[in-house]
Amino acid sequence: xxxxxxxxxxxxxxxxxxxxxxxxxxxxxxxxxxxxxxxxxxxxxxxxxxxxxxxxxxxxxxxxxxxxxxxxxxxxxxxxxxxxxxxxxxxxxxxxxxxxxxxxxxxxxxxxxxxxxxxxxxxxxxxxxxxxxxxxxxxxxxxxxxxxxxxxxxxxxxxxxxxxxxxxxxxxxxxxxxxxxxxxxxxxxxx
Numbered sequence: 001x002x003x004x005x006x007x008x009x010x011x012x013x014x015x016x017x018x019x020x021x022x023x024x025x026x027x028x029x030x031x032x033x034x035x036x037x038x039x040x041x042x043x044x045x046x047x048x049x050x051x052x053x054x055x056x057x058x059x060x061x062x063x064x065x066x067x068x069x070x071x072x073x074x075x076x077x078x079x080x081x082x083x084x085x086x087x088x089x090x091x092x093x094x095x096x097x098x099x100x101x102x103x104x105x106x107x108x109x110x111x112x113x114x115x116x117x118x119x120x121x122x123x124x125x126x127x128x129x130x131x132x133x134x135x136x137x138x139x140x141x142x143x144x145x146x147x148x149x150x151x152x153x154x155x156x157x158x159x160x161x162x163x164x165x166x167x168x169x170x171x172x173x174x175x176x177x178x179x180x181x182x183x184x185x186x187x188x189x190x191x
Contacts, residue, residue, distance in 0.1 A: 019052065019110055020045050020119040020146060022179060024171040025126045026086065028069035032132035036061050036069065038086045040099060041171030044110050049179050055106055056172045057099050058089025066090040082169055100134040107140045119146035121178045148178045151185045161185070 022043040029035035041056035067087050070076045076083045094102075107116050120126060123145050130138050155161040163181040168174065 017111065017114065017117045017142065018046065019116075020047070021107070021111075021116045021141075022119045022175045023123065023126055023130075024120055024174040024178070025129055026082075026169065026171050027129060028066060029073055030125060032129045035129075036066065037096070037129055037133055038066060038089060039171045040103070041175055042103065042106060043172070043175050043179070044106070045179065049183055053106060053110060054172070055102065057102065058086075058093030059099050060093040060095040061090040063087050063091040079169055085170075096133055100137050103134065103137045104140065107137070111140070115142035116140055117142045117144060117146060119178070119182075120148065120175065121152075121181070122149045123147045146182075148182050148185075151182060155185050 022045060024041050025037050026039035027035050027037050037059045038061065039056070039058050042054070043051055044053040045051055070083050070086060093099075110116070118127065118141050124147060127138075127141075127145065130141070152163070155163075163184045165177050165181070166173070168177075
């Protein structure tokens with residue numbers, strides 16, 4: 001058994017996907033055991049960052065519970081339009097399992113032969129929610145991730161270079177900003 005697991009891990013290490021799954025979640029907070037996913041978006045790109053597919057959806061929840069959770073978090077007072085939209089999404093969107101089925105269908109189409117490489121800003125936080133709420137989706141993801149936040153730390157700390165974000169805090173917009181941010185850093189270091 002150990003040899004099989006070791007062999008599978010070695011195979012995973014050799015895999016370099018030719019596409020990226022850019023993902024962003026909007027949540028009621030940052031603690032997966034307490035907070036809820038309220039919006040998800042995915043953009044699949046190649047390594048030139050050309051968009052190959054896009055998906056975004058709210059995640060159905062009890063709107064009163066979501067309102068209470070958002071009201072309890074002072075961060076959401078900065079984004080009243082988002083707060084209203086997230087409460088609307090909670091009432092009108094597909095449930096967790098239905099959204100996970102759609103995410104899996106996307107991976108079936110674009111990653112039929114191997115794990116998908118997750119990319120985004122502070123993607124480790126989103127990954128914790130994926131582990132908690134979408135375990136079947138989690139199983140399809142590569143153990144490595146491309147975290148733009150790590151690039152941000154290096155570029156600001158070492159080179160004093162900072163990418164200015166719009167801070168809309170909507171999932172699809174945030175992904176496009178993450179892609180633009182990585183392109184900005186790559187352009188700068190290739191000079």
